[in-house]
Amino acid sequence: MQIGGQGIFLANMKGGVGKSTLTAFLTDYFKSNHADTKVCLLDADPQGSAVELLGSSTSVDLVRHIPIGDRYDGVNAVTLDGVYRRLISDDNTLTMVDTAGGALGNIWQLVMLSKCVLVPTSLSWADLRPTIDFVTELNERKEANNVATPHVIVVPNRISPQQRNLSVLSEAIGDMNIVLAPPVSDLSIVRSQAVDFTGMKGVEGTRFHDELSRLGDFIVNYVLSGKLDEYYS
Ligand SMILES: Nc1ncnc2c1ncn2[C@@H]1O[C@H](COP(=O)(O)OP(=O)(O)O)[C@@H](O)[C@H]1O
Numbered sequence: 001m002q003i004g005g006q007g008i009f010l011a012n013m014k015g016g017v018g019k020s021t022l023t024a025f026l027t028d029y030f031k032s033n034h035a036d037t038k039v040c041l042l043d044a045d046p047q048g049s050a051v052e053l054l055g056s057s058t059s060v061d062l063v064r065h066i067p068i069g070d071r072y073d074g075v076n077a078v079t080l081d082g083v084y085r086r087l088i089s090d091d092n093t094l095t096m097v098d099t100a101g102g103a104l105g106n107i108w109q110l111v112m113l114s115k116c117v118l119v120p121t122s123l124s125w126a127d128l129r130p131t132i133d134f135v136t137e138l139n140e141r142k143e144a145n146n147v148a149t150p151h152v153i154v155v156p157n158r159i160s161p162q163q164r165n166l167s168v169l170s171e172a173i174g175d176m177n178i179v180l181a182p183p184v185s186d187l188s189i190v191r192s193q194a195v196d197f198t199g200m201k202g203v204e205g206t207r208f209h210d211e212l213s214r215l216g217d218f219i220v221n222y223v224l225s226g227k228l229d230e231y232y233s
């Protein structure tokens, strides 16, 4: 399946929800399953967590840190804009972009060029409240522009392994135009990988590997494949 020529943003104004963690694992997952596609990671977070995680261990084709902070980062914003547009115009390249928490500021237009925005959140209200505000803003921008993409995909993350009831989340997002992705549990192996990241290989045989693969397959089969586009057209 053709997964290139598209871009995926990970974003949420709330920090600490797993954006960088999921970016690093998903980037590695896409590359290991689509060796023919160039898979690139652009890290726009000044903290550079995703780049640090993927580090040198990576089979990913291009990893670049282009920090965009809350302060005025005009030069980097222009660089990111140019690099991102060039990468997503290549049919054989899939591009992931990790972002900092807080307002998206001058990279909103790049979000709007993307196939989807993955928005991780836990089920705690401290995460859910800002997440709802964030996805509401995304949907308002889509409506204002009368566009079907980026698809807004909420990814339940750091869910207690015993808790399989996501009704808090589905009730909170109500009838908003949002897709719920398969959940990822709160697992200690993820924290150990924060110290010594070895990608999907390093978590083989674990529950996290299964859940991350299910999330990756979901993104490939429903989003990158164009199925969701058909649904909304
Ligand atoms: N599914 C998970 N299970 C356990 N810990 C997680 C999980 N996802 C993220 N974390 C941990 O939560 C913290 C914040 O994650 P991070 O990816 O840095 O969030 P963000 O990029 O949104 O700020 C990190 O310490 C990370 O290891």
Ligand SMILES: [Mg+2]
Pocket: 019, 020, 021, 045, 049, 050, 099, 100
């Ligand atoms: Mg981060």
